[in-house]
Amino acid sequence: MASSTALICDTEAWKDLKGHVEDIKKTHLRDLMSDANRCQSMMMEFDGLLLDYSRQRATEETMDKLLNLAKAAQLTEKISRMFNGDHINSTENRSVLHAALRAPKDAVIKADGKNMVPEVWNVLDKIKEFSEKIRSGSWVGATGKPLKDVVAVGIGGSFLGPLFVHTAIQTDPEALESAKGRQLRFLANIDPVDVARNINGLNPETTLVVVVSKTFTTAETMLNARTLREWITTALGASAVAKHMVAVSTNLALVEKFGIDPNNAFAFWDWVGGRYSVCSAVGVLPLSLQYGFSVVEKFLKGASSIDQHFQSTPFEKNIPVLLGLLSVWNVSFLGYPARAILPYSQALEKFAPHIQQVSMESNGKGVSIDGLPLPYETGEIDFGEPGTNGQHSFYQLIHQGRVIPCDFIGIVKSQQPVYLKGEVVSNHDELMSNFFAQPDALAYGKTPEQLQKENVSENLIPHKTFSGNRPSLSLLLPELTAYSVGQLLAIYEHRVAVQGFVWGINSFDQWGVELGKVLATQVRKQLHSSRTQGTALEGFNYSTTTLLKRYLETSSEPQI
Ligand code: F6P
Numbered sequence: 001m002a003s004s005t006a007l008i009c010d011t012e013a014w015k016d017l018k019g020h021v022e023d024i025k026k027t028h029l030r031d032l033m034s035d036a037n038r039c040q041s042m043m044m045e046f047d048g049l050l051l052d053y054s055r056q057r058a059t060e061e062t063m064d065k066l067l068n069l070a071k072a073a074q075l076t077e078k079i080s081r082m083f084n085g086d087h088i089n090s091t092e093n094r095s096v097l098h099a100a101l102r103a104p105k106d107a108v109i110k111a112d113g114k115n116m117v118p119e120v121w122n123v124l125d126k127i128k129e130f131s132e133k134i135r136s137g138s139w140v141g142a143t144g145k146p147l148k149d150v151v152a153v154g155i156g157g158s159f160l161g162p163l164f165v166h167t168a169i170q171t172d173p174e175a176l177e178s179a180k181g182r183q184l185r186f187l188a189n190i191d192p193v194d195v196a197r198n199i200n201g202l203n204p205e206t207t208l209v210v211v212v213s214k215t216f217t218t219a220e221t222m223l224n225a226r227t228l229r230e231w232i233t234t235a236l237g238a239s240a241v242a243k244h245m246v247a248v249s250t251n252l253a254l255v256e257k258f259g260i261d262p263n264n265a266f267a268f269w270d271w272v273g274g275r276y277s278v279c280s281a282v283g284v285l286p287l288s289l290q291y292g293f294s295v296v297e298k299f300l301k302g303a304s305s306i307d308q309h310f311q312s313t314p315f316e317k318n319i320p321v322l323l324g325l326l327s328v329w330n331v332s333f334l335g336y337p338a339r340a341i342l343p344y345s346q347a348l349e350k351f352a353p354h355i356q357q358v359s360m361e362s363n364g365k366g367v368s369i370d371g372l373p374l375p376y377e378t379g380e381i382d383f384g385e386p387g388t389n390g391q392h393s394f395y396q397l398i399h400q401g402r403v404i405p406c407d408f409i410g411i412v413k414s415q416q417p418v419y420l421k422g423e424v425v426s427n428h429d430e431l432m433s434n435f436f437a438q439p440d441a442l443a444y445g446k447t448p449e450q451l452q453k454e455n456v457s458e459n460l461i462p463h464k465t466f467s468g469n470r471p472s473l474s475l476l477l478p479e480l481t482a483y484s485v486g487q488l489l490a491i492y493e494h495r496v497a498v499q500g501f502v503w504g505i506n507s508f509d510q511w512g513v514e515l516g517k518v519l520a521t522q523v524r525k526q527l528h529s530s531r532t533q534g535t536a537l538e539g540f541n542y543s544t545t546t547l548l549k550r551y552l553e554t555s556s557e558p559q560i
Contacts, residue, residue, distance in 0.1 A: 013072035029443035089508035101279035131288035142240035154212030161278025190220035216254035302486025324498025341384030344435035352384030
């Protein structure tokens with residue numbers, strides 16, 4: 001067992017896996033897939049979900065060794081410490097309790113000795129009441145009109161998760177019905193083009209702006225919030241802010257300072273990391289305004305179901321644990337630096353962008369939780385697109401170029417089925433034909449011998465050969481509802497935590513985003529003084545000076 005300051009790579013379990021890589025290199029998925037017992041042992045079912053990881057480059061022996069690694073990493077203890085509210089985010093001295101955000105009312109989850117579940121439900125009840133007022137029209141804007149459109153202003157974790165959930169459920173029949181006549185938009189980028197796009201076609205009289213920021217100091221969000229405040233006050237007068245702007249934050253003092261009535265602020269807590277905040281008011285408020293609280297509650301229940309599974313299921317049947325261990329295997333042992341997230345569902349088009357933040361901001365670290373430089377890489381490069389679009393874009397590289405482990409996510413029942421008379425299959429079956437075919441194409445490939453038998457001309461054989469042996473996993477959801485979207489979210493959140501726990505890093509801080517922000521402050525000051533007083537550029541290197549000079553000399557930005 002690793003002592004708390006030792007690195008996981010020094011344990012016997014890690015070294016054993018390193019040695020085992022040589023055994024795996026001698027295998028091909030073509031052969032591994034012919035062992036039905038092995039494949040059967042690599043299928044897991046839970047609460048309607050089916051996970052099949054038989055196309056991973058792993059044997060039952062690999063799985064045993066990975067479970068030993070989990071033991072060496074003290075995974076059980078680390079998961080308990082997380083749910084017990086210990087300050088496992090040690091560099092920020094905070095608990096990590098996003099699971100408390102979706103816990104049932106009678107659960108007890110403590111942070112610093114205090115049960116947080118009643119506080120969580122106070123905010124949820126407040127959201128329920130407020131969103132019902134807005135949706136029913138009993139809360140009206142400054143000119144007496146109901147507020148039917150919402151613009152949520154926020155970035156990073158205060159944007160990507162809510163956008164993912166919104167996009168995933170907006171075509172679900174129940175959600176669609178409950179959102180009739182309403183719009184939800186997200187303003188994230190400080191690029192003024194994003195403002196223009198988001199207010200295009202909206203009337204301030206019927207719009208509610210929700211400013212979402214954990215810190216209420218994020219430069220982009222605050223400038224965008226001031227921009228929309230201006231848009232509202234110019235049209236409706238300064239007093240309209242009270243009716244047209246609300247906030248979600250942990251920093252209620254700054255919310256008030258901004259001019260938003262604290263009664264119209266929805267709190268969350270420092271033990272919720274930004275990228276883990278979609279189940280707090282960050283996601284629940286905008287989504288409840290659009291779909292009603294009862295739909296959003298189903299999303300919370302789906303996530304909670306996975307929390308309980310994660311906490312209580314033995315590791316060999318525990319979906320987030322198995323997925324986390326397999327990711328460690330792919331990154332640290334097989335040396336695959338990337339992962340593709342490939343939902344065969346247009347509704348999940350924003351899933352990969354959300355997981356990019358959850359995974360890469362959490363696990364892209366260079367030192368252990370104790371500050372020791374890591375002699376191994378952590379985190380993976382995440383990217384993805386819905387199928388089949390991705391097939392017509394980057395799959396060439398995945399099939400014949402680099403090896404990228406793929407997550408295929410499929411849905412049994414379409415949210416919007418279409419079947420045209422006379423067609424061979426329904427539109428959803430057509431989509432899913434690809435979902436089932438791609439993993440086998442990657443695993444089996446196509447040999448020169450097969451091509452010869454098909455009389456392919458000799459000069460084309462190398463070009464048409466597929467090496468195969470490319471790992472993937474398949475996750476099949478019965479349908480895409482608010483509930484299953486919650487399940488999917490929690491699976492990936494916990495998977496990322498498992499990876500971080502095994503790698504021995506702090507998956508819950510994000511110091512790597514700070515340096516760029518500090519340098520931008522220096523540039524901002526320079527732009528201001530150059531534009532207002534003509535101050536010469538100072539303190540930048542040759543490259544930045546040249547670029548800034550060109551920008552200042554040729555830009556048409558209004559002089560302030
Ligand atoms: O820049 C990264 C980050 O700090 C993320 O971790 C966070 O989700 C995002 O900025 C937004 O932060 P806030 O919610 O405080 O505005």
